[in-house]
Amino acid sequence: MDIRQITPTYHVSPQLDAVDAQAIKDAGFVRVVCNRPDSEVPPALQSEAIGAAMRAAGLEFEVLPLTHMTMTPENVAIQEGFAQADGPVLAYCASGTRSTVIWALSQAGKLSTDDILNTAAKAGYDLGGLRPTLDALSEG
Template structure:
């Protein structure tokens, strides 16, 4: 299991396994967010199975699938609203953690300085510099 803290509210991870749920709950996470659609890759666990195990370990479940490389403004808005209202700390996962990080970054634009967003992502091991133009665009929308 490879958990990467973005800030006190959210951490991200590559694909988790059902066997990881006791440790995730034991670390104090309250909400588990799946940003990965079922069937994205052969052998990937079914989200319904992860949801069941998450519930058994007292974790709130949010299924918010987003196609890799196709994050819409609607996805960003829904993710931002969810992060602000979810019981924290939140663990969001996808195939590599990048999609979750990009969703967090874009939803944070305008509230958090871009430099800080890029630094937090980089500290978690994600280079999201390629979204700089879209991040600036998102920040403009919030002004």
């Protein structure tokens, strides 16, 4: 697993496997959010299989499949709700980028664009291409 901290309570990761469930629980996470569409992965890595393993380990599990086309304000709000839990949340997708992008979009207008981009960069995600979008959202 390659878990990267975005904030003290929100972390991201590339694709998880069912065998990761207990280690995720042991690491102190309380909720896992799947941001990867099932169409991108084989059945063993689809949300139903991963979710069953996470729930069996005592974790909450949410699914919000994201693509570039589904980074809508509605989905940003849903993800922001999923990121609120009684402990750390781990969101995953193919590389962790989409889970970081949706966090960044949710922070527009709350944090400066530079702070958002620097936070993502510290976790290893270059979201510089989002600067115009983040600036526009901050102004709106």
